[in-house]
Amino acid sequence: MNAMTEIPMREHANAAGLLVRKPGLSILIPFYGDDPRPLINALGPMAERADDFEIVLYDDGEPDPELNRAICAHIDRFDLPMRVLTSARNRGRATGRNLLASAARADWFLYLDADMIPDDGAFLERYRRAMADDVADAIFGGYVTADAEHPDQILHAALSRSSDHHDATTRNAVGATAFCSSNVLVRASVMRACPFDQGFSGWGWEDTDWAVTASNGFHLIHVDNPARHGGLQSTDELLAKFKAGAVNFRRLLDRHPELSGLPGARAARTLKAVPGQHWLRGLWAWTSRNNALPLRLRTLAVKLWRASWTSEVL
Known part of the structure; x- marks a missing residue:
């Protein structure tokens, strides 16, 4: 090692x-x-x-x-x-x-x-x-x-x-x-x-x-x-972690192409095809941080945030 x-x-x-x-x-x-x-x-x-x-x-x-x-x-x-x-x-x-x-x-x-x-x-x-x-x-x-x-x-x-x-x-x-x-x-x-x-x-x-x-x-x-x-972790820590982790996900797929069907990879490819989707990141971050919103909506927003940053490296 x-x-x-x-x-x-x-x-x-x-x-x-x-x-x-x-x-x-x-x-x-x-x-x-x-x-x-x-x-x-x-x-x-x-x-x-x-x-x-x-x-x-x-x-x-x-x-x-x-x-x-x-x-x-x-x-x-x-x-x-x-x-x-x-x-x-x-x-x-x-x-x-x-x-x-x-x-x-x-x-x-x-x-x-x-x-x-x-x-x-x-x-x-x-x-x-x-x-x-x-x-x-x-x-x-x-x-x-x-x-x-x-x-x-x-x-x-x-x-x-x-x-x-x-x-x-x-x-x-x-x-x-x-x-x-x-x-x-x-x-x-x-x-x-x-x-x-x-x-x-x-x-x-x-x-x-x-x-x-x-x-x-x-x-x-x-x-x-x-x-x-x-x-x-706090919501801000979670958002930062998911943003930074995108490059590791790319390394995973490079080493194991058979994993391209993972849900995270499919979501990232879908968002990559959406023009201007990166402009929505501010909305997804705001939604994730808003404690007044339903948890299911906030969870969806943080997943979209993660997929959006992953789409940048695919």
């Missing part, structure tokens, strides 16, 4: 993290400003023995040094092996996940986002059974979206629930494109053979690219073992 080793990295390990060499599972948690301590606290009681699993965290650029210090102090209180890897510069989502895979010591990895919480106490036990039964090479457990804590996050919550909340039966019918890079259980050997493509920058689509690529040589399945996902 090209881990951009010229950028300085440091590592902080707790006492157990210095001793345990072969845990049963490596739980890999990238973060950028989010606080993973609630997730660590939720996972701790699920350990069956001292070497049941390790937790490896990756701070991508250390935007909050105080938070980094607090997390390092927090893991020192645990008897489970835990480490914090810190990069001096932000490397991005794909590179961060590859760095975590390089640092992990188990034969199985579980990627979780820092703002996730397992939906119940049997979360890890379900994955243990899946590993023992050898059911697949990679497994996506799905997720549910936390409630919005601020009115400006309501649109993101509604969009997530309408687009991404599907049970395993529905997701298995869709296949690899229904995978996300969070709450994924995957063999270490798969990650060695198929790392994340570090040509994706910023937000979006590196997880879809990884899953589609991995599905060509490995067995990927969906199960119902959700984690609750926080990290809801």
Whole structure:
């Protein structure tokens, strides 16, 4: 893996993290400003023995040094092996996940986002059974979206629930494109053979690219073992993210032309054929931001905004 080793990295390990060499599972948690301590606290009681699993965290650029210090102090209180890897510069989502895979010591990895919480106490036990039964090479457990804590996050919550909340039966019918890079259980050997493509920058689509690529040589399945996902963003943050993510969607289609039938690609091609459609972006942005309008209308507006920017790069 090209881990951009010229950028300085440091590592902080707790006492157990210095001793345990072969845990049963490596739980890999990238973060950028989010606080993973609630997730660590939720996972701790699920350990069956001292070497049941390790937790490896990756701070991508250390935007909050105080938070980094607090997390390092927090893991020192645990008897489970835990480490914090810190990069001096932000490397991005794909590179961060590859760095975590390089640092992990188990034969199985579980990627979780820092703002996730397992939906119940049997979360890890379900994955243990899946590993023992050898059911697949990679497994996506799905997720549910936390409630919005601020009115400006309501649109993101509604969009997530309408687009991404599907049970395993529905997701298995869709296949690899229904995978996300969070709450994924995957063999270490798969990650060695198929790392994340570090040509994706910023937000979006590196997880879809990884899953589609991995599905060509490995067995990927969906199960119902959700984690609750926080990290809801404001409408302005969402609009900026979708605008910036258009170039990544183009990279996805360039690498996988067979995905040209995805709904986002079809919508973008349709808008590209509409003269002057880019003048409507102001209306779609205004509609998305207007809390007085029905959520369904605001959700449609943000989807049109995303498709419009994607049309620019197709």
